Amino acid sequence: MNNLNFYLGQARKSHFAIGHFNFASEDVLKAIVAGAKEAGLGVGSLGGALARPGNSVAPCVMVGTSEGEADFVGIKEAVALVRAVADDMQFPVFLNADHFKSFEKCKMAIDAGYDSIIADGSKLPMADNIAFTKQVVDYARSVNPNISVEGELGYLKGSSEVQTKIEISPADYSKPEEVADFVAQTGVDRMAVVFGNIHGIVTGQEERLDIPHFASIVAAAPQPYYILHGASGLKDENIAAAIKAGITNVHFNTELRVAYHDKLKEEMTTMPNETTPYKYLAPAAEEVKKLVIAKTKLFMMK
Numbered sequence: 258m259n260n261l262n263f264y265l266g267q268a269r270k271s272h273f274a275i276g277h278f279n280f281a282s283e284d285v286l287k288a289i290v291a292g293a294k295e296a297g298l299g300v301g302s303l304g305g306a307l308a309r310p311g312n313s314v315a316p317c318v319m320v321g322t323s324e325g326e327a328d329f330v331g332i333k334e335a336v337a338l339v340r341a342v343a344d345d346m347q348f349p350v351f352l353n354a355d356h357f358k359s360f361e362k363c364k365m366a367i368d369a370g371y372d373s374i375i376a377d378g379s380k381l382p383m384a385d386n387i388a389f390t391k392q393v394v395d396y397a398r399s400v401n402p403n404i405s406v407e408g409e410l411g412y413l414k415g416s417s418e419v420q421t422k423i424e425i426s427p428a429d430y431s432k433p434e435e436v437a438d439f440v441a442q443t444g445v446d447r448m449a450v451v452f453g454n455i456h457g458i459v460t461g462q463e464e465r466l467d468i469p470h471f472a473s474i475v476a477a478a479p480q481p482y483y484i485l486h487g488a489s490g491l492k493d494e495n496i497a498a499a500i501k502a503g504i505t506n507v508h509f510n511t512e513l514r515v516a517y518h519d520k521l522k523e524e525m526t527t528m529p530n531e532t533t534p535y536k537y538l539a540p541a542a543e544e545v546k547k548l549v550i551a552k553t554k555l556f557m558m559k
């Protein structure tokens with residue numbers, strides 16, 4: 258199987274993005290992989306094939322566990338589940354440690370066999386963030402040469418839930434020359450940067466990306482693959498513009514959580530006596546799958 262950096266290279270060359278979706282249970286994981294695979298069926302070749310210009314077949318999907326989600330699922334369990342589902346569905350799936358904030362946690366994920374790590378030192382002073390990220394990069398590569406490591410610079414506000422208002426100004430954006438310096442000193446494969454994006458959904462304002470600012474970051478540091486975090490709540494055309502400008506991977510979490518939660522709540526209300534988990538959980542997972550199909554089509558659009 259090709260590694261994640263290979264697929265990110267394909268995405269950069271052909272101007273599409275790989276989807277990244279979070280899970281904390283097996284039903285959601287399976288819904289994500291099925292959705293990513295099915296998104297392109299009927300349009301071009303089969304799901305596992307490499308994307309070709311003009312079709313919307315996703316070549317792979319990334320699934321992530323935050324530290325909290327990893328604690329809930331179990332780090333070893335997450336690795337085993339992802340391998341089983343990828344094998345079962347015959348589709349490449351890469352497991353990402355999403356915003357792991359300490360070397361110890363990153364090491365646990367690397368040792369357990371995660372394909373990808375986000376060493377998130379974005380709340381640390383720059384020098385500490387560089388030292389932490391470099392330590393993770395060096396350790397990850399010593400264990401697994403195929404691993405892909407992401408660093409984060411610039412503090413991404415918000416959390417993966419529905420919020421009213423988050424103040425964001427250009428002063429919060431990642432600075433192009435700092436990104437270049439960070440990449441040179443850490444050797445990361447991927448970068449998460451801030452250019453108007455926030456985590457979660459806000460209801461009291463419109464979220465908008467500053468594409469020209471993002472383009473200035475890419476111009477200053479063209480090496481790494483760029484990742485868009487906090488895509489929930491963004492308009493489709495804003496996401497498409499970011500992909501055109503060089504985003505190769507889009508993180509999408511909160512809207513999935515809301516879709517799963519709302520359908521489950523509805524199910525519990527309309528079928529209050531249904532106690533069989535696979536019966537009352539299935540419609541919620543189906544909502545997740547629908548959303549993954551829609552987003553994957555958007556990410557593959559030319």
Ligand SMILES: [Zn+2]
Pocket residue numbers: 356456486487508
């Ligand atoms: Zn994120």
